[in-house]
Amino acid sequence: MAYDGQLLKGTVSIMVLKLLSENDHYGYQIIKELEKRSESVFLLNEGALYPVLHKLETDEHISSYWEESGGRKRKYYHITPKGTALFESKRQEWADFSGMVSRILGGN
Amino acid sequence: MQKYMTDYLDKTCAVIRGRELRQTARGELADHMRERYGDLIADGLEPEAAALETIKRMGDPETLGRRITEANRSHKGLINALIGLVLFIFGIFLIGAISGAEIIWYFDAASFTTVIILTVAYAFLCCGSKLTLLKFMRHIKSGALYAGGIVALATLILVFQSMADNPSAVGAALATTLIAPIYGLLLSAAARIAESRLPSPEDGAIKNLLE
Numbered sequence: 001m002a003y004d005g006q007l008l009k010g011t012v013s014i015m016v017l018k019l020l021s022e023n024d025h026y027g028y029q030i031i032k033e034l035e036k037r038s039e040s041v042f043l044l045n046e047g048a049l050y051p052v053l054h055k056l057e058t059d060e061h062i063s064s065y066w067e068e069s070g071g072r073k074r075k076y077y078h079i080t081p082k083g084t085a086l087f088e089s090k091r092q093e094w095a096d097f098s099g100m101v102s103r104i105l106g107g108n
Numbered sequence: 109m110q111k112y113m114t115d116y117l118d119k120t121c122a123v124i125r126g127r128e129l130r131q132t133a134r135g136e137l138a139d140h141m142r143e144r145y146g147d148l149i150a151d152g153l154e155p156e157a158a159a160l161e162t163i164k165r166m167g168d169p170e171t172l173g174r175r176i177t178e179a180n181r182s183h184k185g186l187i188n189a190l191i192g193l194v195l196f197i198f199g200i201f202l203i204g205a206i207s208g209a210e211i212i213w214y215f216d217a218a219s220f221t222t223v224i225i226l227t228v229a230y231a232f233l234c235c236g237s238k239l240t241l242l243k244f245m246r247h248i249k250s251g252a253l254y255a256g257g258i259v260a261l262a263t264l265i266l267v268f269q270s271m272a273d274n275p276s277a278v279g280a281a282l283a284t285t286l287i288a289p290i291y292g293l294l295l296s297a298a299a300r301i302a303e304s305r306l307p308s309p310e311d312g313a314i315k316n317l318l319e
Contacts, residue, residue, distance in 0.1 A: 027136060028143045046144070047120075047166040050137065051175035058182050075136045 012052050014094060017087040020062060020079040027053065027075070053077060061086050110159035113141050116169050123173035126180070133176050141166065 019025055019033055030053075031046055056062045061083035066073050079087070117134055124130045141162050148158035166172065 026139070028140045031140075045165070045167040046140065047137070047169075047172040048175075050133070050140075050172070051179040054133075054176055054179035058180055072139060072142075073135065074139055075132070 011094075012049070013056060014087065014090045016049070016052060016056065017061070017079060017083055017090070020077055021084060021087055024076045024078045026077070030077075056083065110145070110155065110162075112156075112159040112163055113138075113145065116141070116163040116166065119169035120173040120176075123170050123177065125177045129177070129180050137166070137172075 015034060016030060019030055025033065027049055031049060053062070053064075057064055057077070060080055062077045062079050064075050064077050066075055068074070117138055120137065121130045121134050124133055144165060145158050145162045148161055149155065153161065163169075
């Protein structure tokens with residue numbers, strides 16, 4: 001399903017931080033995991049993930065390292081303490097915001 | 109790798125600025141596309157159809173390249189250059205004082221104070237972040253390298269000037285040229301030692317700072 005780009009803006013980074021708070025991931029793994037958890041409802045334009053990852057890395061919310069697996073070098077991402085703090089505050093913000101929108105939309 | 113995919117990477121990388129970023133981004137995107145392609149083949153698609161589907165899922169190559177460049181833009185280079193400039197001015201005064209060469213600006217207490225105030229002000233500006241000290245030392249390290257180079261270059265120019273104006277000053281000027289790179293190296297080494305004594309971001313000490 002294609003969602004409004006404006007609606008998605010900003011939420012991709014929270015989802016990425018959530019996955020990285022559980023384990024280190026590489027780009028394609030993140031895409032697959034997002035597909036799996038949303039039961040393929042959420043299909044991100046795959047390339048768009050990388051500017052999100054790189055911005056988080058520039059801002060030091062995540063760090064990266066290369067690791068060889070199966071003869072190929074792969075770039076893994078790891079959440080930093082700064083990223084964990086950001087994730088916690090974004091998660092709270094999202095809970096408050098979505099609760100408020102649901103209350104307004106749900107009311108008759 | 110299918111030609112469609114190589115073409116896609118070429119188009120994306122053509123708009124990515126910076127050689128190093130271009131290389132690493134290419135490696136990362138190629139790895140992603142290879143894996144998606146493999147999954148599509150496993151799903152039963154023909155090679156050409158799988159390659160076309162892979163690039164379709166990646167989105168517009170030029171938009172992607174531009175966004176990657178934007179995402180990697182930071183002010184670190186500018187901050188390093190500013191610190192370099194401050195250290196450079198300080199170095200010129202210091203070298204002038206040590207060598208006593210008249211070709212260099214005189215060591216001036218008021219100017220020295222200004223440089224110190226500027227450096228301290230910068231350290232305070234960094235206080236918005238809790239990783240201040242670590243960041244500050246990293247900037248100093250890079251800034252010191254800029255400063256060493258610039259001071260060496262500036263003193264060389266001054267040597268040539270002094271040879272034309274006052275041949276007797278050449279000895280002092282040459283001594284100054286030797287001091288300049290040593291100044292840069294010393295600054296850089298001091299910063300490196302200080303940095304190595306600081307905890308890495310993964311350490312508990314930094315974690316405590318953040319909480």
